[in-house]
Amino acid sequence: MLTLNNVSLAYTNGRASVKALADINFQIERGKSYAIIGPSGCGKTSLIFLMMGLLPPTTGEILLDGEPLLKPHKDTALILQEYGLLPWKTVWENAALGLKLRKVAEEEINRILERVFEELELTECIDRYPSQLSGGQKQRVALARALSLKPKLLLMDEPLSALDALTRENLQEVILKLIKRYQMTSVLVTHSIEEAVYLGQKIVILSARPGRICAQIDNPEQGTDGYRKKTSYHEKCSEVRSLLEVYSQ
Numbered sequence: 001m002l003t004l005n006n007v008s009l010a011y012t013n014g015r016a017s018v019k020a021l022a023d024i025n026f027q028i029e030r031g032k033s034y035a036i037i038g039p040s041g042c043g044k045t046s047l048i049f050l051m052m053g054l055l056p057p058t059t060g061e062i063l064l065d066g067e068p069l070l071k072p073h074k075d076t077a078l079i080l081q082e083y084g085l086l087p088w089k090t091v092w093e094n095a096a097l098g099l100k101l102r103k104v105a106e107e108e109i110n111r112i113l114e115r116v117f118e119e120l121e122l123t124e125c126i127d128r129y130p131s132q133l134s135g136g137q138k139q140r141v142a143l144a145r146a147l148s149l150k151p152k153l154l155l156m157d158e159p160l161s162a163l164d165a166l167t168r169e170n171l172q173e174v175i176l177k178l179i180k181r182y183q184m185t186s187v188l189v190t191h192s193i194e195e196a197v198y199l200g201q202k203i204v205i206l207s208a209r210p211g212r213i214c215a216q217i218d219n220p221e222q223g224t225d226g227y228r229k230k231t232s233y234h235e236k237c238s239e240v241r242s243l244l245e246v247y248s249q
């Protein structure tokens, strides 16, 4: 679906240049879920922005279904840690933003959002403003906005980092369920080992800056019932932790 060939990224500000990513060769296969994990500042957000088509790579190329990715594509949605909600708009208006930009008819917007809100258990919040929501609810509104566009590829940059542990686990379940139901391909950036193992069929480990892919681990049991409580889950977490210790220096 998405291919990154020899991608590197450097930021230049005046005379200073920061190398954020180097030698990224990576393929995202349709229908799979990926978790990307690496130390702070290693270029994870930059990588997600590249995959979204928001930044051009400094060298190399990014292909979406074989075509060069030059700007954000309508089938790709992005969810950020800071939710990206407009404080002066209600939950409903916030969720409708993407559909409005696409000039979808009002009736159709209502039909789509009603279903998505029900799915995300947000119906009672629709007339509230973002300041009247909990962190978990805010992130569910951001999810609603993304899902209403029926994306084929869902990119998430540390979407759950700001949440407390229980809300976080709860939203991990929500994300898991939605990815299955909507048959989305997904890429989740996280700095939580447990989250990467819970949500990623493939776990990609990045080195310290400039971020390079040091390992890709298969996680075939991801998404199976009760995985979080299984011994194999804890063993996979240990495996990822050991690799991170080696590579994140």
Ligand SMILES: Nc1ncnc2c1ncn2[C@@H]1O[C@H](COP(=O)(O)OP(=O)(O)O)[C@@H](O)[C@H]1O
Pocket: 011, 012, 013, 018, 019, 020, 039, 040, 041, 042, 043, 044, 045, 046, 047, 209
């Ligand atoms: N717009 C920018 N200009 C200059 N440097 C940047 C910019 N954005 C990010 N960086 C630098 O690039 C590196 C990678 O950043 P980022 O992708 O945000 O990492 P991560 O998400 O893994 O914490 C960091 O050293 C950061 O300071």
Ligand SMILES: [Mg+2]
Pocket: 044, 045, 046, 157, 158
């Ligand atoms: Mg980041």
